[in-house]
Amino acid sequence: MTDDRATQQRRANALVAFTGAAVLVGGLLGYFLPDWLPTDDHARAQALLVIGFPGDLLLRMLKMIVVPLIVATMIVGVSSLGDIRKAGRIGGRTIIYYAATTGMAVLTGILLVNIIEPGVVGASVPENVSALPQSLQQPKGALEAILDVVRGMFPDNLIAAGAGMNVLGLIVFSIVLGAVLSTMGERGRPVLRFFESFNEAIMKIVHLIVWYAPVGIASLLMARMGAAGADFWNVEVKQLGWYMTTVISGLGIHVLITLPLIYFLFKRQHPFRYLWGMAQALLTAFSTASSSATLPVTMECAKNNKISERTAGFVLPLGATINMDGTALYEAVAVIFIAQSLGVELTTAQMVVIFFTATLAAIGAAGIPEAGLVMMVIVLTAVGLPPEAAGLILAVDWFLDRFRTAVNVAGDSIGAAVVDHLEQRNAEPAPVAAA
Ligand code: ASP
Numbered sequence: 001m002t003d004d005r006a007t008q009q010r011r012a013n014a015l016v017a018f019t020g021a022a023v024l025v026g027g028l029l030g031y032f033l034p035d036w037l038p039t040d041d042h043a044r045a046q047a048l049l050v051i052g053f054p055g056d057l058l059l060r061m062l063k064m065i066v067v068p069l070i071v072a073t074m075i076v077g078v079s080s081l082g083d084i085r086k087a088g089r090i091g092g093r094t095i096i097y098y099a100a101t102t103g104m105a106v107l108t109g110i111l112l113v114n115i116i117e118p119g120v121v122g123a124s125v126p127e128n129v130s131a132l133p134q135s136l137q138q139p140k141g142a143l144e145a146i147l148d149v150v151r152g153m154f155p156d157n158l159i160a161a162g163a164g165m166n167v168l169g170l171i172v173f174s175i176v177l178g179a180v181l182s183t184m185g186e187r188g189r190p191v192l193r194f195f196e197s198f199n200e201a202i203m204k205i206v207h208l209i210v211w212y213a214p215v216g217i218a219s220l221l222m223a224r225m226g227a228a229g230a231d232f233w234n235v236e237v238k239q240l241g242w243y244m245t246t247v248i249s250g251l252g253i254h255v256l257i258t259l260p261l262i263y264f265l266f267k268r269q270h271p272f273r274y275l276w277g278m279a280q281a282l283l284t285a286f287s288t289a290s291s292s293a294t295l296p297v298t299m300e301c302a303k304n305n306k307i308s309e310r311t312a313g314f315v316l317p318l319g320a321t322i323n324m325d326g327t328a329l330y331e332a333v334a335v336i337f338i339a340q341s342l343g344v345e346l347t348t349a350q351m352v353v354i355f356f357t358a359t360l361a362a363i364g365a366a367g368i369p370e371a372g373l374v375m376m377v378i379v380l381t382a383v384g385l386p387p388e389a390a391g392l393i394l395a396v397d398w399f400l401d402r403f404r405t406a407v408n409v410a411g412d413s414i415g416a417a418v419v420d421h422l423e424q425r426n427a428e429p430a431p432v433a434a435a
Contacts, residue, residue, distance in 0.1 A: 012280075012304045015213075015214075015280050016283075018214040019279070019280045019283045020283060021214070022214035022218040022283075023286065026218035026219065026221030026287070027222075027225060030221050030226050031225055033051075033226030034229045035230075048223050048226055051226060052220065052222070052224075053219065054218075054219040055216045055219035055220030055223060056219075058216025058217070059220070059288060059290075059293060061216075062209065062288070062293040063165065063292075063293055065202060065209065066167075066292055066296060067162045067170065069202050069203075069295065069317075070167060070174065070317045071170055071173075071174050072195050072199035072202055073199055073312075073313035073316075073317060074171055074174035074178060074313060074317055075177055075178040076310075077178065077309070077310055077312075078175050078178030078179055078182070079181050079192050080313075081182070081314075087179065089423075090311065090314060090315075090419060090423055091314075093422055094314065094315050094318060097419060098319065098322060098411075099359075101258070101262065101323070101325055101414075102324070102325055102328045103359060104258050104325075105258070105325035105326070106328045106332045106354075106358045106359055108253050108254055108258065109247075109250045109328070109330065109333040110332050110354065112246055112249060112250045112253070113246050113250075113332065113337060113340075116242065116245070116246045118242035118245070119243070119337045119338070119341035119342075120340050145364065145377060146364065146378065149168070152168050153172045154169065155169035155173070161173075165366075165368070167292050167317070167366065168321050168366075171318060199313075203303070209297075210280065210300055213297065216287075221287055228398075228399075232399075236395040240393065240396050243333070243337045244399070246333050247330050247334070247400050247403070247404070251404060251406075254326070254329060255326075255407045259271070259410060259411060259414045260275070260414075266418045267418070274414075274417055275410065275413070277301060277304060277305040278301045279301075280301055281409050281413065282409055282413075284297045285298075285406040285408065285409040286403070286406045288369075289398070289402050290367055290369055290405065291319075291321075291367030291405055291412070292320050292368060294320070294367075295320045298412060299312055299313075299316055302413065307416050307417060308420055308423070311420040312416050315412070315416045315419050316412055316416055319416070320409075320412060323363075324362040324365055324367075324404075324408040324411070325408060325410075325411035326408045326410075326411070327365050327372040327408060328359050328361070328362035329358075329404070329407070331357075332358040334390075334393050335354055335376065335380055335383065336354065337393070338380070338385060338390070338393070339385060342385070344385065354379060354383060357383075358379050360378060361375035361378045361379050362375070369401055369405075372404065373390060373393075373394070376390050
């Protein structure tokens with residue numbers, strides 16, 4: 001290992017250690033926080049505001065950087081592929097990987113929820129379904145929700161797409177711009193050179209943000225857990241314990257068995273060493289519950305893990321938006337759990353419908369907190385369950401969101417490694433035939 005490489009590795013390890021410590025300290029303090037907070041509502045809210053402030057700043061920094069990051073990396077990534085055949089190949093591989101792993105995740109969820117049957121053994125389900133998010137109170141039909149996703153790919157106003165963090169719209173535009181620039185030869189060079197240098201500068205800013213991340217992470221967790229209060233653990237977790245166990249076990253199987261196995265099959269290397277290298281991204285995902293906000297950290301970790309910038313620049317932004325293994329698994333478990341709790345028997349055909357719609361809902365879910373809950377309407381209505389039934393799992397959704405977001409980011413990370421490996425293999429020069 002060269003000195004440079006060794007220093008880089010030491011720094012990366014230190015960052016993971018800080019971030020891990022931040023999650024532990026933040027989580028633990030957050031657990032006890034409700035006892036220490038003032039009882040007066042106003043004073044309590046003020047205290048939580050101050051405690052969560054450094055975390056709020058972290059979220060703002062990540063969100064600030066994510067739009068320029070996506071645009072620059074996608075344009076540079078796609079244009080560097082040059083040849084349209086190469087672009088088609090990496091695109092095809094990425095989509096196949098994403099579709100296959102999402103399918104495996106949903107299958108794991110469906111099997112597990114049918115074995116554990118949390119809605120049958122879990123008995124008491126909270127009655128209170130009043131605090132549904134606005135979007136679920138006036139649910140859209142499944143068709144409209146799907147059309148909305150496609151609509152989002154073609155934003156009618158680019159500036160608004162950036163301001164509203166319509167990541168999918170920005171990705172589509174950047175892919176097209178990158179591809180077009182690469183066909184323009186010399187005349188396209190100035191714009192490409194601009195984005196290359198812009199991209200490098202943005203990555204340097206990301207590098208600074210990740211050093212602040214541990215502070216923000218501890219604060220985010222403390223404030224969120226503190227706000228949850230004792231009722232969360234004593235009432236909601238008890239009532240929905242089996243459901244939570246099923247979701248978390250499914251996510252565990254996917255991230256600790258399925259994904260590592262895929263990594264090993266392709267790369268023949270230690271999958272957990274790689275995942276350790278991505279640990280800061282996974283912990284950031286856990287703390288922010290947003291794949292999109294985590295994207296800058298994921299890109300930084302991928303760079304440290306020697307994933308080529310070209311692959312990472314293409315696979316990761318796309319993955320943060322459309323590849324959500326954790327969300328897909330959770331959609332399936334949640335809907336089947338709801339059916340079980342309501343005493344609705346689902347047929348095998350309906351299970352198949354859930355398989356496809358859960359995948360679709362995960363693709364359509366934005367990389368922001370609790371987006372999966374909103375997209376669940378598609379799955380619920382597809383099997384004839386009322387959208388309001390999502391209220392049954394509302395109380396614990398913010399908590400499970402963290403686990404599924406971490407798995408979403410793990411899926412993207414392994415995807416980047418697998419696709420990069422295949423790309424590198426293709427790029428190797430063919431052996432010169434002996435004369
Ligand atoms: N919060 C998840 C993400 O950003 C999406 C979801 O399942 O709600 O990846």
